[in-house]
Amino acid sequence: MTDDAAPGLPDLRASDADRERVAEVLRDALAEGRLDMTEFEERLEETYKARTYRELAPITRDLPVAGFTSPAVVSLHKEPPQEGSWAARIVGGEGSSTWAVAVMSGFQRRGRWTVPRRFTCFAFWGGGEIDLREANFAAGEVEINCFAIMGGMQITVPPGVEVVVRGIGVMGGFDQQETGVPGDPDAPRVVVGGFAFWGGVGIERKKTRAARRQERLDRRAAKRELRSSSRDEDGEDRRPTLEGHEDRGLGHGLGHGLGAGTADPRKEQRERRYGN
Template sequence: MTAKTPEPAAWGELRASHSDRDAVVEQLRGAAAEGRLDLDELEERLEQALTAKTFADLAPLTADLPRSASVLDPGEPLVLKGGFHGAARTGRWRVPAHITAHGGMGGVRLDFTRTECRLPEVEVEVYGEMAGVTVIIPEGWAADTDGITTGTGALRNKTTPDRLPDTPLIRLTGSVGMAGVVIRHPNARERRALKREQGK
């Protein structure tokens, strides 16, 4: 009998990375500089942030703080063109507030699952064209596809509407073209890979 694959961990149970902890530390220090935290509060929260194991450990430390301007920097717009060989943005990369993806002949793949986006909203302007565009967002992120115009291809939105606090809304605009546009959460294989990485 084949063993059942364990379910992926819930968002709060996922292991926090060094950069996750560093981002919280930066926000706490900024809040103290603005007078939102006194020195005792800052010291206590910094200690908790530096020893945090999971996102559930980190989240309460900044839940009562506004986001700083530096965290909300929209960044330079990103343009990806599939061309003949395709294009992709995967792994750890900085997410700007606006992304344009042209499927072309080779297709485009946008994978947000390893990013650390703190923007409240990201506009992804997609043009499916001949090979299509695939967008992968983490569990807990939500998508709005009302801005996409139809074409000969299909729009397949396989995401759930359940959006966790402090996660971005991915707002899709553009057109599906001939090959279509897919937006989804990680599949079982991708979830297993993520879980292996976070267990290191």
């Protein structure tokens, strides 16, 4: 970005993604012969040292973007996140609720709700359900602290979310099966902590009901298409066979029903007996 391209705007801080985009332009320029190795290394070093858009802009000012003839510039404006993407689900704010308690009872957090940066829940002789499959997130990393005393809690996360378990159990425990599963790019990170005594915190990864229902519909449609294709192929394979049987049946009927030149043995016997 140049000062002329955006007059009056402050000198904003560049992100790692901005620096990586500039580095990609430099790599393309090196491959196309627009930069020699010395120039490439110098500009690449400047790129990773740059802290603002003002420092990044001159690095690619004389280089074209791949597929275009205009100079490459760093965009100052963020593109709106696509609907349904992880970026669209990280909404900021304070969250729908920050705590929950169940004493000889239960609580639920599920459906469309916003997970705060830190959510704390407590269960004594009770249980709780925390479902994040349709939830939004106040930040890219959220912390859920569970304290289960002779009770239990169940946390359900959607595919793609990274889970880190740091809870401690005494005669109880925290489910570790989702620990170490890598998350999708830009997906939120869920850190589960707390304490369990004679209780437990379960963590499972499940798709939304809508996603599972759509998968079932897709499988049924694929099976119907396969059965229809199989019936069509069977019909084409059997048709010549049936036609051959019809031809042979017709010839057989003509031979026996109409004689087709075949003599009657009883008639010959009568003719020999009476001398005719």
